[in-house]
Amino acid sequence: MKRLITAAAFVVFGTVASVAQDVQTRLIRFGYGLNEDSVQGRAVRKFAEDVEKASGGKMTVRAIGAAALGPDTQMQNALVGGAQEMMVGSTATLVGTIKEFGIWDTPFLFNNEKEADAVLDGPVGEKLLGMLPEKGLIGLVYWENGFRNLTNSRRQVSSAEDIQGLKVRVMQNQVALGTFQAVGANAVPMAFSELFTALETKAVDGQENPFTTILSSKFYEVQNYLTVTNHMYSPWIVLVSKKWWDTLSADEQKILKDAAVASRDFERKDNRETSAKALDDLKKAGMDIAVLPDTEIAKFREMSKSVADGVIASVGQSLWDEVQAEIAKVRGK
Ligand code: KDG
Numbered sequence: 001m002k003r004l005i006t007a008a009a010f011v012v013f014g015t016v017a018s019v020a021q022d023v024q025t026r027l028i029r030f031g032y033g034l035n036e037d038s039v040q041g042r043a044v045r046k047f048a049e050d051v052e053k054a055s056g057g058k059m060t061v062r063a064i065g066a067a068a069l070g071p072d073t074q075m076q077n078a079l080v081g082g083a084q085e086m087m088v089g090s091t092a093t094l095v096g097t098i099k100e101f102g103i104w105d106t107p108f109l110f111n112n113e114k115e116a117d118a119v120l121d122g123p124v125g126e127k128l129l130g131m132l133p134e135k136g137l138i139g140l141v142y143w144e145n146g147f148r149n150l151t152n153s154r155r156q157v158s159s160a161e162d163i164q165g166l167k168v169r170v171m172q173n174q175v176a177l178g179t180f181q182a183v184g185a186n187a188v189p190m191a192f193s194e195l196f197t198a199l200e201t202k203a204v205d206g207q208e209n210p211f212t213t214i215l216s217s218k219f220y221e222v223q224n225y226l227t228v229t230n231h232m233y234s235p236w237i238v239l240v241s242k243k244w245w246d247t248l249s250a251d252e253q254k255i256l257k258d259a260a261v262a263s264r265d266f267e268r269k270d271n272r273e274t275s276a277k278a279l280d281d282l283k284k285a286g287m288d289i290a291v292l293p294d295t296e297i298a299k300f301r302e303m304s305k306s307v308a309d310g311v312i313a314s315v316g317q318s319l320w321d322e323v324q325a326e327i328a329k330v331r332g333k
Helices: 002-020 038-053 072-079 099-103 113-120 123-129 174-182 190-200 211-216 250-284 294-303 305-315 317-331
Strands: 026-031 061-063 085-089 137-147 148-153 167-170 185-191 207-208 225-228 233-241 288-291
Touching: 026 137, 038 061, 038 085, 038 137, 038 211, 038 250, 061 250, 072 137, 072 233, 099 123, 099 233, 099 305, 099 317, 113 123, 113 137, 113 233, 113 250, 113 317, 123 137, 123 317, 137 211, 137 250, 148 211, 167 174, 167 190, 174 185, 174 211, 174 305, 185 233, 190 207, 211 250, 225 250, 233 250, 294 305, 305 317
Parallel strands: 026 061, 026 085, 167 185, 167 207, 225 288
Antiparallel strands: 085 233, 137 233, 148 207, 148 225
């Protein structure tokens, strides 16, 4: 009798276990644009560890950094075509496909990370993720690139006027372009993967990115001046090929979703904990660092107000109002 119960128990638990793990052997090529020693690289490796653990080693994530699989736009196309399974990159390069993502590049949209997290992880952030499947992409979560700051090789920027005439590389969409045109820069849209060489050859004078990205990309080797502006908050987005996603079981999709959420929290924490040290390391690397005075930030805000008008015209008043309402909920607390 005891053997019968044991055998029955094995069948039940064995079946339950096999049902809980409807997982095939999978190789997931996960591309990203920053160097391996970066917040992006560390978070992709964290994601890989969690996926492999949760799948009993059946789902293997191959982290491929430094834009080895191409710039963000090329990786996005590879995901749509099913030639690559996953990537993390800028939402900025999605704007050509889904214009609503341009809202995240509005200058001075968020005042702090708390607002960014609440809006990106809230109903509006989810609404924009919901627009991706019809374009062949699945958006799992937002990570953090962070608040962007200006570097250049020509002069320290101590006023909004000092930006005038600088040839500044910007992300490839109209919002980022308009932001720096509004303050008189000669703004040049360019893929991130081409940026270091463009700075090194002086094809452009400067660029703008968060401290951790400036450090991990070694921009201090080709940029003399860093001006703290915090003019824009940039999210990253973890994307999956829909063509490939649709071949996965519910258990496999849950493993990826759960690991994506854990990697989001890990990456944001890592970025925030290492940001101050990154600024210190940039100073130690010899960069001339200044903070743009509040009076000049106010001028930057005023000069770039027209950019927000352009965003509203592009994404619609309704979505803009939804974002503002979500921000107000956090600001009000
Ligand atoms: O692949 C790296 C880019 O996704 C990311 O760094 C975007 O901030 C970005 C930029 O400046 O292009």
